[in-house]
Amino acid sequence: xxxxxxxxxxxxxxxxxxxxxxxxxxxxxxxxxxxxxxxxxxxxxxxxxxxxxxxxxxxxxxxxxxxxxxxxxxxxxxxxxxxxxxxxxxxxxxxxxxxxxxxxxxxxxxxxxxxxxxxxxxxxxxxxxxxxxxxxxxxxxxxxxxxxxxxxxxxxxxxxxxxxxxxxxxxxxxxxxxxxxxxxxxxxxxxxxxxxxxxxxxxxxxxxxxxxxxxxxxxxxxxxxxxxxxxxxxxxxxxxxxxxxxxxxxxxxxxxxxxxxxxxxxxxxxxxxxxxxxxxxxxxxxxxxxxxxxxxxxxxxxxxxxxxxxxxxxxxxxxxxxxxxxxxxxxxxxxxxxxxxxxxxxxxxxxxxxxxxxxxxxxxxxxxxxxxxxxxxxxxxxxxxxxxxxxxxxxxxxxxxxxxxxxxxxxxxxxxxxxxxxxxxxxxxxxxxxxxxxxxxxxxxxxxxxxxxx
Numbered sequence: 001x002x003x004x005x006x007x008x009x010x011x012x013x014x015x016x017x018x019x020x021x022x023x024x025x026x027x028x029x030x031x032x033x034x035x036x037x038x039x040x041x042x043x044x045x046x047x048x049x050x051x052x053x054x055x056x057x058x059x060x061x062x063x064x065x066x067x068x069x070x071x072x073x074x075x076x077x078x079x080x081x082x083x084x085x086x087x088x089x090x091x092x093x094x095x096x097x098x099x100x101x102x103x104x105x106x107x108x109x110x111x112x113x114x115x116x117x118x119x120x121x122x123x124x125x126x127x128x129x130x131x132x133x134x135x136x137x138x139x140x141x142x143x144x145x146x147x148x149x150x151x152x153x154x155x156x157x158x159x160x161x162x163x164x165x166x167x168x169x170x171x172x173x174x175x176x177x178x179x180x181x182x183x184x185x186x187x188x189x190x191x192x193x194x195x196x197x198x199x200x201x202x203x204x205x206x207x208x209x210x211x212x213x214x215x216x217x218x219x220x221x222x223x224x225x226x227x228x229x230x231x232x233x234x235x236x237x238x239x240x241x242x243x244x245x246x247x248x249x250x251x252x253x254x255x256x257x258x259x260x261x262x263x264x265x266x267x268x269x270x271x272x273x274x275x276x277x278x279x280x281x282x283x284x285x286x287x288x289x290x291x292x293x294x295x296x297x298x299x300x301x302x303x304x305x306x307x308x309x310x311x312x313x314x315x316x317x318x319x320x321x322x323x324x325x326x327x328x329x330x331x332x333x334x335x336x337x338x339x340x341x342x343x344x345x346x347x348x349x350x351x352x353x354x355x356x357x358x359x360x361x362x363x364x365x366x367x368x369x370x371x372x373x374x375x376x377x378x379x380x381x382x383x384x385x386x387x388x389x390x391x392x393x394x395x396x397x398x399x400x401x402x403x404x405x406x407x408x409x410x411x412x413x414x415x416x417x418x419x420x421x422x423x424x425x426x427x428x429x430x431x432x433x434x435x436x437x438x439x440x441x442x443x444x445x446x447x448x449x450x451x452x453x454x
Contacts, residue, residue, distance in 0.1 A: 018046065044231045082291040097243035108203065120138065125383065149185040258280050373409070
């Protein structure tokens with residue numbers, strides 16, 4: 001596997017400044033080291049630009065949509081301008097609606113509440129639980145994991161061909177896997193959905209931080225993502241897309257802001273007239289700082305240029321994959337194969353190691369933060385691991401259910417704020433741990449592998 005030179009990568013785009021880049025952490029073996037945050041797929045660090053924008057606004061914070069005072073009006077303008085900025089970032093259609101939520105999970109649960117009666121939902125078993133589980137009140141068809149992008153489209157087309165052509169249907173699909181990082185054929189899946197009279201929602205939680213997302217170009221009906229994966233970790237998310245199902249549904253939350261008019265009835269109850277706009281699903285005082293931080297991150301990524309960001313990330317991906325390929329005991333997990341395009345998310349297992357033990361050693365002995373487990377995508381990880389148990393090593397995995405094998409993996413993930421040194425240290429640490437073993441003793445505590453003390 002060829003790896004671009006570091007000089008070439010830096011020519012197209014330097015890493016973006018993020019918070020925490022100079023944080024040092026203690027090592028169990030003694031001393032301290034600069035922390036290597038390689039768990040971007042869970043939560044990316046805040047861009048320095050985002051933090052600076054939020055800090056500059058904080059003294060002017062006020063409640064939106066309700067106040068006559070200057071700070072309330074300023075905050076209202078900032079909140080609605082943030083909506084317009086994110087709408088532009090997603091290249092939404094003129095009549096699309098953008099609702100600020102708490103996260104991708106919240107966005108997809110909101111859409112699940114807005115499904116028309118009798119809606120049938122099609123979702124691959126490969127989805128993150130945020131897009132696999134919200135549809136419990138609908139008729140759900142769970143599709144087997146495809147092994148090529150073409151097979152994904154063919155599988156969906158066969159499933160849609162057998163549905164009731166007169167009822168509503170929705171397809172939910174990820175843009176980039178949170179386990180393998182592989183890009184999914186979203187445009188082709190959207191075409192298949194629309195050809196069979198279905199709509200499609202894109203889970204862009206792992207796609208939006210790494211690649212441009214155009215609602216119009218991809219031709220998806222809705223897109224959902226989280227701020228905390230887009231370098232804006234302030235508890236906000238987005239659902240953007242077609243307004244009709246959202247406007248026809250009962251409000252996601254009932255309360256102030258969602259209602260246009262509330263009157264008493266003679267029988268003692270209340271009569272409510274709900275908003276038709278995004279406010280219908282934004283009851284209560286909204287997370288102004290969260291919305292503003294997402295908009296700030298969108299601006300920062302747009303100004304940096306996705307072509308340059310993608311080029312540098314591909315350099316880092318190639319560097320990590322080439323390093324792991326040199327260690328025979330490492331097996332990288334993949335659905336679509338080595339040549340599939342992907343974002344900076346790579347999961348793997350190490351022969352002879354329990355993944356929790358390996359991740360604990362990376363943290364305690366090298367100051368490297370990765371993730372281990374099933375990554376809120378249990379069916380996918382079990383499929384990728386082929387149902388084979390891992391050797392337990394010194395630390396056992398969390399207890400499996402009776403009759404179920406214990407499975408887990410390690411995930412390394414990175415992005416626009418990752419320096420070369422962090423991925424180099426990671427590759428060196430993997431090689432050293434496999435060759436020499438851990439230098440410390442570990443034990444299982446509350447289902448986690450931790451360094452033993454005393």
